[in-house]
Amino acid sequence: MRIRTYTRPCGATGCPERSRIEYRARHELNGISPVWLCADHARPEEVLGAANTSTSMVLVTAPHYSGTPETLTGQYWFREGAQTPSRAVLAGPGFRAVAAKLPEGTRLTVTARVDIPGAEPTPDVAPTDPLAAFLADLAELTARHQLVIAGCGCEGSPWLENLDGPTDFRNIPERLTYDRATGRYTTE
Structure with missing residues (x-):
């Protein structure tokens, strides 16, 4: 019997996918919807690119029951808040997580990020970690102004140095103060 091809376009306007x-037989197409969305349009929040450089998903282990009467089929990964299991084993680049080998309620956070050449890098900062957020912002300031905070622990520490040269600003420590009322640094 001859192999035939059924082709359907993505339902998103203007998409070429x-x-x-x-x-082989027409009945094989029973149940195939003529309406279809490509992966980019079915789950756009998962598509990484210049506009969306990172995505994250949380899955939780829980027992799964099925059948009548309900019987335990095993421990599975569920997307957080979902009622339908995802899989018993999750794997990706650099990891493999078997739900049955972990206690119920174990959380798996999978994060993917793209770093596009020439674009601002996406910092690995948890929004609830103020020190990590501060250090990420400080790294951006260092790159933008080409100044780095340096010091040796002595009375004149810390000071600012040019990132690419020997010139430093050792006179700033005596005069640099943070004004809490205005939220600014000043040199007096």
Whole structure:
């Protein structure tokens, strides 16, 4: 019997993607919806690019029951808040997590990030970690102004230095103060 191809376009306006399904008999297409969305349009929040450089998902282990009467089929990973299990084993680049080998309620956070050449790097900062957020912002300031905070622990520490040269600003420590009322640094 000859192999035929059923082609359907992505349902998103202007998208050039096509789905191709090979079949031998017409009945094999029963239940195939003529409406289809490509991966970019079905789950746009998961598509990484210049506008969305990172994505994250949390999964939790829990027992799964099925059948009548309900019987335990095993421990699975569930997307946080979902009622339907995802899989018993999750794997990706650099990790493999078997739900049955972990206690119920174990959380798996999977994060993916792209660093596009020439673009501002996406900092690895947890929004609840103020020190990590401060250090990420400080790294951006260092890159933008080409100044780095340096010091040796002595009375004149810390000071500012040019990132790319020997010139330093050792006179700033005596005069640099933070004004809490205005939220600014001043040199007096």
